[in-house]
Amino acid sequence: MTKFRAVVKREYVQRVRSRMFVIVTVGAPLMFALFTVVPILIANIKTGGPTRVAVVDESGRMFARVRDSLKSAQPARDDDDDEAPAAAQGAMNQNTRARMEQAAKAAAQSFEVEEVPAGGGTPEEVRARLDGRVGRDELNGYLVLPRDVLSGGEVQFYTRNVGDVFTRGQVRGAVVRAVRDARLDERGVNAEVMRAVNQPVRMKTAKAGGGGETDRGQGFFLVFGAGFVIYLTILMYGQVVLGAVIEEKETRIAEILFSSIRPFTLMTGKLVGVSLVALTQFAIWGLALVGLGAYFAGRGASVAIPQVSLGVYACVVLFFLMGYFIYATLYALVGSMVTTSQEGGQLGMPIILLLVVGFYLAFPVIRSPNSSFAVWVSLVPFFAPITMLIRIVSQEPPAWQIALSLGLGFATVAAMLWLAGRVYRVGMLMYGKRATIPEVLKWMRQP
Amino acid sequence: MSEQQPTLRIEGVTKRFGEFTAVDSLSLTVRAGRIFGLLGPNGAGKTTTIRMIVGITRPDEGTLELFGQPVTPELQNRIGYLPEERGLYKRMRVGDQLKFFAELKGFSGRAADEALDRWFEKVKLSDWKRRKASELSKGMQQKVQFIAAVLHDPDLLILDEPFSGLDPVNVELLKDLVLELKEAGKTIIFSTHQMEVAERVCDDICLVNRSRKVLSGSIREVKSGFGRNAVALRFEGDDGVLEDTRLVASVERHSDDLEALLAPGADAQELLGRLLAAGARVSRFELVEPSLHDIFIEKVGGE
Numbered sequence A: 001m002t003k004f005r006a007v008v009k010r011e012y013v014q015r016v017r018s019r020m021f022v023i024v025t026v027g028a029p030l031m032f033a034l035f036t037v038v039p040i041l042i043a044n045i046k047t048g049g050p051t052r053v054a055v056v057d058e059s060g061r062m063f064a065r066v067r068d069s070l071k072s073a074q075p076a077r078d079d080d081d082d083e084a085p086a087a088a089q090g091a092m093n094q095n096t097r098a099r100m101e102q103a104a105k106a107a108a109q110s111f112e113v114e115e116v117p118a119g120g121g122t123p124e125e126v127r128a129r130l131d132g133r134v135g136r137d138e139l140n141g142y143l144v145l146p147r148d149v150l151s152g153g154e155v156q157f158y159t160r161n162v163g164d165v166f167t168r169g170q171v172r173g174a175v176v177r178a179v180r181d182a183r184l185d186e187r188g189v190n191a192e193v194m195r196a197v198n199q200p201v202r203m204k205t206a207k208a209g210g211g212g213e214t215d216r217g218q219g220f221f222l223v224f225g226a227g228f229v230i231y232l233t234i235l236m237y238g239q240v241v242l243g244a245v246i247e248e249k250e251t252r253i254a255e256i257l258f259s260s261i262r263p264f265t266l267m268t269g270k271l272v273g274v275s276l277v278a279l280t281q282f283a284i285w286g287l288a289l290v291g292l293g294a295y296f297a298g299r300g301a302s303v304a305i306p307q308v309s310l311g312v313y314a315c316v317v318l319f320f321l322m323g324y325f326i327y328a329t330l331y332a333l334v335g336s337m338v339t340t341s342q343e344g345g346q347l348g349m350p351i352i353l354l355l356v357v358g359f360y361l362a363f364p365v366i367r368s369p370n371s372s373f374a375v376w377v378s379l380v381p382f383f384a385p386i387t388m389l390i391r392i393v394s395q396e397p398p399a400w401q402i403a404l405s406l407g408l409g410f411a412t413v414a415a416m417l418w419l420a421g422r423v424y425r426v427g428m429l430m431y432g433k434r435a436t437i438p439e440v441l442k443w444m445r446q447p
Numbered sequence B: 001m002s003e004q005q006p007t008l009r010i011e012g013v014t015k016r017f018g019e020f021t022a023v024d025s026l027s028l029t030v031r032a033g034r035i036f037g038l039l040g041p042n043g044a045g046k047t048t049t050i051r052m053i054v055g056i057t058r059p060d061e062g063t064l065e066l067f068g069q070p071v072t073p074e075l076q077n078r079i080g081y082l083p084e085e086r087g088l089y090k091r092m093r094v095g096d097q098l099k100f101f102a103e104l105k106g107f108s109g110r111a112a113d114e115a116l117d118r119w120f121e122k123v124k125l126s127d128w129k130r131r132k133a134s135e136l137s138k139g140m141q142q143k144v145q146f147i148a149a150v151l152h153d154p155d156l157l158i159l160d161e162p163f164s165g166l167d168p169v170n171v172e173l174l175k176d177l178v179l180e181l182k183e184a185g186k187t188i189i190f191s192t193h194q195m196e197v198a199e200r201v202c203d204d205i206c207l208v209n210r211s212r213k214v215l216s217g218s219i220r221e222v223k224s225g226f227g228r229n230a231v232a233l234r235f236e237g238d239d240g241v242l243e244d245t246r247l248v249a250s251v252e253r254h255s256d257d258l259e260a261l262l263a264p265g266a267d268a269q270e271l272l273g274r275l276l277a278a279g280a281r282v283s284r285f286e287l288v289e290p291s292l293h294d295i296f297i298e299k300v301g302g303e
Helices: A002-017 A019-044 A063-072 A086-106 A123-135 A163-185 A191-198 A218-250 A253-258 A263-298 A310-337 A343-361 A362-367 A372-377 A384-395 A399-427 A437-445 B046-053 B074-076 B094-104 B109-122 B136-149 B168-183 B193-200 B220-222 B267-279 B292-301
Strands: A051-057 A113-115 A141-145 A155-160 B008-015 B019-029 B035-039 B061-066 B080-081 B156-162 B189-190 B204-209 B213-218 B230-236 B248-254 B260-262 B283-286
Touching: A002 A019, A002 B094, A002 B260, A019 A263, A051 A063, A051 A123, A063 A113, A063 A163, A063 B035, A086 A191, A141 A191, A155 A163, A155 A343, A163 A191, A163 A263, A191 A384, A191 B109, A218 A253, A218 A343, A218 A362, A218 A384, A253 A263, A263 A310, A263 B189, A310 A343, A310 A384, A310 A399, A343 A362, A343 A384, A362 A372, A372 A384, A384 A399, A399 A437, B019 B046, B019 B061, B019 B204, B019 B213, B035 B046, B035 B193, B046 B061, B046 B156, B046 B189, B074 B080, B080 B136, B080 B168, B094 B109, B094 B136, B109 B136, B136 B156, B136 B168, B156 B168, B168 B189, B168 B193, B189 B193, B189 B230, B193 B292, B204 B220, B204 B292, B213 B220, B213 B260, B213 B292, B220 B292, B230 B267
Parallel strands: A051 A113, A051 A141, B035 B189, B035 B204, B080 B156, B156 B189
Antiparallel strands: A141 A155, B008 B019, B008 B061, B204 B213, B230 B260, B230 B283, B248 B260
């Protein structure tokens, strides 16, 4: 047991102290942030001051409304026409959209609005003049409100930068509000009624039978994120185990080690040591997340800290460990069969394939978490770490299914350890050539 | 350490890998406090035998007894092993990994730290303790590997080709350390195919070839039992006596002297008498023991 501990300790200390660990631990969240936050920030970078917009009001009575509406600019909600029905795209999409809107709100820009009389020439001349000013950067863009704007005439927005979706959205929102108000006003609806009509409708999605607690998709986000992180982490640490085993074989350290410790003890020690490194990394990320959440909450920002029960967190850890041990054991087996890292990479490909299949199976399971397909898939040990987690968060499956999945999974871990141990014992001392499958099968049968 | 009890006793041990028999009913005894040479050409079964002694593999037949007990994992802690194929963790500090290897032998804590410093001093590597293995030269790495084998103060030390690839200065250094360990009462099994080295350090030897034991015993016994008598000769005069095949089996001529291999049963005294009687002026007449090298060539190369 003390020898087992020595192996675990070496594996853990060496890896946690390594530069690679620091890079991944710090780098991964940074990368994540880079890919989610930075695009929004970049999209929001506003060069210069307020957006200068000229309005050519051919109808002659809309300018004031449009100006006021622009001045009190609110983020665009294109919900009634442009956007496809969100339901089909799943909660992820809603989440992204919410983020975009939030970002747009943060970037709510101010407008400088000026009126350009429509009578100053033919419409073409007016436009040519305004185009010129836009070209000289005196204006960011101009609006042309047609005479029949209230009865469906098309409003034109000419702008230097057609790709600036935020400005476009805000201008559009302002025009829509102004025109709607004008239409209602025209039909004698008073302002009070208008405000009441315009009151936004809010909808909240909560899990049925969830005790009324609010869940705005964070649970889902958590599990999807967790699934992805688990998938990547299993892959990454599986490769670590592969590399560690190959190192000891390549350098022939195995020979010294085997003269001091039983091969099975050594192998399991390595697996456990590396798993602790992975858990340490999770813990650091988790604490950082909670810390950041608290920091932002303290500053009044509304940061969604996933509200999921402790049971779910426990499941995340359990299913991660199960997946890790299944795949890392496979990697240990492969590592003891090959002679170089290159060979290890080649022979490891099927393992990656298996993992990828498990990851993609997540999508049909997300769509219908309680279908019999989902149930079966979440019981298969190789896929359960991701698929069962998704079921747990989306629509809690019966406890017996979770228990069965865990039971099957850890039974598989035990069986794999036993098999891998037999191959490892012989393979680690076989130098010079890669072991063949028949040889490996023979080693497994050897007493 | 009792003198009576052998450190290692191997009885009729056989190890097969599929069709191939790597070790064939081998028996040998290693006495405590001696340096035992396990000699033989490459592929003779030396490494397989050693692997069975250190508990990496188990024999298919026969028994192995260490310190008077059947081999168990616990006994592994009393063995130090320097394999022929050896390595270190490249990215780990050498001091740390030596402590790790010692810990796997159940030796840790303050005592281990002190022993580590002592050994680093002995092999003149004190300044390198905190360096990573990849920064060390090959010879230094080999000395570190040697420390890995002896750090936990084993009663039985097994060295498989310990000097291969070392420069003469370091060969002398390690050889002295090995002899020092012997003085301290340790038993050492020394596997090599370099007969010159074996001849200088071993007390007892066992020669194996093609999975079988060819001969064994103390160096003295082996040499005298080899039944080969050679005479180194330098003389001026008639050398007709050397043609007598009842007396001289063969003659090997060197630059200024020659070596005459006596025929079986022939007496060196008779040869000297005949030479003198023939009027030769003898300036050198020396009975030469066969070297281990000669024995090796004869026993192994002749087959």
